[in-house]
Amino acid sequence: MVRPDRRGFETLSIHAGSRPDPETGAVVPPIYKTASFVFEDTAHAAALFNLERPGHIYSRISNPTVAVFEERMAALEGGVGAVATASGQAALHLAVATLMGQGGHIVTSSALYGGTTNLFVHTLPRFGIETTFVDPSDIDAFRRAIRPETRMVYGETIGNPTMGVLDLPAVAAVAHDAGVPFVVDNTFATPYLCRPFEWGADIVLHSATKYICGHGTVIGGVLVDGGTFDWEEAGKYPTLTEPAAAYHGVDFSEEFGPAAFAARARADGLRDFGAAMAPETAFSLLQGLETLPVRMDRHVANAVAVAEFLEAAPEVAWVSYPGLASHPDHGLAVKLLPRGAGGILAFGIEGGREAGRRFIESVEVFTHLANVGDVRSLVIHPASTTHQQMSAEELEAAGVGEELIRVSVGLENIDDLLTDLRRALRASQKGM
Amino acid sequence: MELTVDGANVFVHTGGVVPDPSLPAVVMLHGAGMDHSVWRFQARALAHEGFAVFAPDLPGHGRSAGKAPSAIGDAAAWVAEFVDEVGLGRISVVGHSMGSLIGIELAVVSDLVDRLVLIGTSGEMAVHPDLLAAAETGDRLAVDLIVGWAFGTAGRRGGHPQAGTWLPASAVRLLERSLDGPLGSDLAACAEYPGLDRASQVRAPTLVVQGAEDRMTPVRAARKLVEVIPDARLEVVPGAGHMVMVEAPDQVRRLLEGFLAG
Numbered sequence: 001m002v003r004p005d006r007r008g009f010e011t012l013s014i015h016a017g018s019r020p021d022p023e024t025g026a027v028v029p030p031i032y033k034t035a036s037f038v039f040e041d042t043a044h045a046a047a048l049f050n051l052e053r054p055g056h057i058y059s060r061i062s063n064p065t066v067a068v069f070e071e072r073m074a075a076l077e078g079g080v081g082a083v084a085t086a087s088g089q090a091a092l093h094l095a096v097a098t099l100m101g102q103g104g105h106i107v108t109s110s111a112l113y114g115g116t117t118n119l120f121v122h123t124l125p126r127f128g129i130e131t132t133f134v135d136p137s138d139i140d141a142f143r144r145a146i147r148p149e150t151r152m153v154y155g156e157t158i159g160n161p162t163m164g165v166l167d168l169p170a171v172a173a174v175a176h177d178a179g180v181p182f183v184v185d186n187t188f189a190t191p192y193l194c195r196p197f198e199w200g201a202d203i204v205l206h207s208a209t210k211y212i213c214g215h216g217t218v219i220g221g222v223l224v225d226g227g228t229f230d231w232e233e234a235g236k237y238p239t240l241t242e243p244a245a246a247y248h249g250v251d252f253s254e255e256f257g258p259a260a261f262a263a264r265a266r267a268d269g270l271r272d273f274g275a276a277m278a279p280e281t282a283f284s285l286l287q288g289l290e291t292l293p294v295r296m297d298r299h300v301a302n303a304v305a306v307a308e309f310l311e312a313a314p315e316v317a318w319v320s321y322p323g324l325a326s327h328p329d330h331g332l333a334v335k336l337l338p339r340g341a342g343g344i345l346a347f348g349i350e351g352g353r354e355a356g357r358r359f360i361e362s363v364e365v366f367t368h369l370a371n372v373g374d375v376r377s378l379v380i381h382p383a384s385t386t387h388q389q390m391s392a393e394e395l396e397a398a399g400v401g402e403e404l405i406r407v408s409v410g411l412e413n414i415d416d417l418l419t420d421l422r423r424a425l426r427a428s429q430k431g432m
Numbered sequence: 433m434e435l436t437v438d439g440a441n442v443f444v445h446t447g448g449v450v451p452d453p454s455l456p457a458v459v460m461l462h463g464a465g466m467d468h469s470v471w472r473f474q475a476r477a478l479a480h481e482g483f484a485v486f487a488p489d490l491p492g493h494g495r496s497a498g499k500a501p502s503a504i505g506d507a508a509a510w511v512a513e514f515v516d517e518v519g520l521g522r523i524s525v526v527g528h529s530m531g532s533l534i535g536i537e538l539a540v541v542s543d544l545v546d547r548l549v550l551i552g553t554s555g556e557m558a559v560h561p562d563l564l565a566a567a568e569t570g571d572r573l574a575v576d577l578i579v580g581w582a583f584g585t586a587g588r589r590g591g592h593p594q595a596g597t598w599l600p601a602s603a604v605r606l607l608e609r610s611l612d613g614p615l616g617s618d619l620a621a622c623a624e625y626p627g628l629d630r631a632s633q634v635r636a637p638t639l640v641v642q643g644a645e646d647r648m649t650p651v652r653a654a655r656k657l658v659e660v661i662p663d664a665r666l667e668v669v670p671g672a673g674h675m676v677m678v679e680a681p682d683q684v685r686r687l688l689e690g691f692l693a694g
Contacts (some may be wrong), residue, residue: 001562001670002562002563002577004573004576004577004579005580005581005582006580007588015589015590016589016590016598017589017590017591017598018589018591019589019590020588021592022611047480049476050476050480051476052476052477052480052481053473053477053681053682053685054473054592054593054595054597054681054682055593056595061595062595062596063510063595064595067592067595067596068590068591068597070595070596071590071591071592071595071596071597071598072590074596074598074601075590075598075600075601076599078601078604079595079598079601080596080597080598080601080602080605081598082596082598083594145608226601227601227602228605229606232495233486248448249448250448251448254445254468254477255445255448255469255472256469256472257467257468257469257470257472257602257605258598258601258602258605258606259468259602259608262596262597266595266596280541370501
């Protein structure tokens with residue numbers, strides 16, 4: 001039996017989207033630091049603006065360096081196209097703005113990054129978009145929350161910061177039964193550990209600031225179009241299936257087929273909202289992608305060791321890491337994240353907020369800051385930082401207690417990490 | 433636009449404009465398991481540059497209803513009926529892969545074809561038996577085999593001029609949608625068609641566009657086709673494979689514009 005000829009993830013992470021520079025032979029994609037691109041003649045200019053021909057016009061809409069990053073991300077996720085954005089939050093906003101307008105409704109898992117919760121709870125309602133939050137472990141709750149005006153079902157592969165694994169195929173089935181796309185934030189897993197399109201997602205987004213960058217140097221985001229959702233059949237996405245008055249009457253679904261969503265998000269969304277990625281940022285992210293597979297393997301190995309250490313530590317009340325057999329979603333993690341459950345975990349420290357403060361102020365190798373997915377190991381107390389804007393009820397719904405500490409395990413020597421944790425845990429309990 | 437042909441609804445992409453009947457008509461025919469969207473880098477441009485473009489989803493493909501033709505001859509007869517239904521006179525035909533065989537047959541059995549463009553073509557389109565078996569049983573392997581063979585360096589490595597476009601996944605999505613439908617019968621129809629023999633009867637001026645790295649219909653096979661068509665020339669596009677019109681969109685567009693304008 002003949003076998004399919006396809007390239008592996010590690011090869012795509014280094015090569016996809018990139019060819020040697022035709023002018024110079026440079027093998028690494030150059031930073032095209034230019035706002036605009038010269039037209040060959042007036043006919044060429046008109047054809048580009050009218051989407052008759054592919055090509056770059058203005059770096060707010062597309063840029064050659066950014067395009068390499070976009071294409072590589074699409075290849076790694078298995079999507080038909082990608083649109084890079086100024087941040088992960090910009091990618092989420094672009095998805096929402098492409099799928100719906102005033103009167104739209106979102107059904108989402110309640111286990112979310114705090115910034116996403118803010119957008120859904122406080123900001124989108126000002127524009128007439130409502131959101132219903134549901135317990136991610138209750139699949140039927142997603143079904144019950146869907147309304148006629150629902151335009152997107154949303155969740156995170158691994159919920160931030162509680163580390164629950166979303167049952168992607170189950171939630172996708174609910175969304176598709178309702179004729180609604182399933183949008184997944186895959187930031188914590190990365191496409192190396194989980195490819196949500198293979199489990200029913202239709203659109204994937206990332207905060208590329210995290211593992212994709214890997215080094216904590218830039219802010220960026222990306223939206224990947226799976227090309228799986230039939231916008232015509234759903235019949236409720238006029239931005240994708242009806243002539244766009246704001247764009248020369250283009251019917252994106254007819255013109256771009258499976259890549260309709262990505263095309264509209266770029267042509268309309270980047271043009272009008274302008275949250276574009278800078279080429280320098282794309283360059284840094286491409287550097288990160290080249291080593292993503294090897295970094296993720298080490299992140300996972302170190303995270304497993306840290307999780308097992310914490311689980312045995314007397315100063316720790318509980319540990320939430322889906323790679324541990326004790327985690328309620330361990331079975332889902334084994335199924336959806338076969339290479340490992342990522343490098344981020346949460347734990348509850350004995351002694352609550354005060355012990356947490358002492359712990360964070362006692363670590364030396366771990367760094368206290370608001371980020372994850374860095375080569376450096378990081379710690380934070382979400383209730384007082386990333387999730388500070390949430391009410392007590394919202395914190396409870398999101399599973400964020402005052403004792404919760406989030407850990408992003410980096411690539412340092414594992415013995416150094418465990419020694420640092422041991423010392424800080426002891427310090428956290430002094431005088432308690 | 434949508435219309436009814438042979439009792440079934442047909443979806444036709446016209447490049448974003450209402451076709452002007454006074455302009456030269458171009459009918460663009462997609463390949464096995466595909467739909468009109470494979471012409472997205474040429475149809476809109478041609479429609480805005482002086483041509484009346486008609487890129488139908490063949491019966492049973494994309495958004496068109498009806499049963500997929502089980503033989504190239506049947507497909508050509510359907511295109512003739514489509515041309516009649518639209519009210520076109522003589523037309524130029526641009527066909528990719530299976531669509532190129534339909535174009536050859538239409539040019540032989542009718543006097544409709546003024547100019548013929550054959551893209552990713554071969555006189556004898558042998559289909560690997562494992563692929564044929566997988567396609568006929570709806571086995572996902574068929575999709576993976578086609579996508580693995582369909583692209584040259586341009587498609588496999590990327591660097592597409594349409595920012596952020598990853599071509600292999602687009603092909604996967606189109607083929608997935610046809611796996612339970614026409615893909616198997618399309619491939620069987622291609623394998624059975626005696627294209628080299630039929631092509632010798634083509635009298636229309638013919639342009640053959642081939643990707644230099646086409647592994648499904650290699651350049652050497654296209655050369656044989658060019659040799660038997662009395663008025664034919666071959667253009668080979670470097671770096672591209674079987675899906676040359678999406679892999680090298682500008683090169684193919686320029687070739688079409690030049691040839692179709694006469």
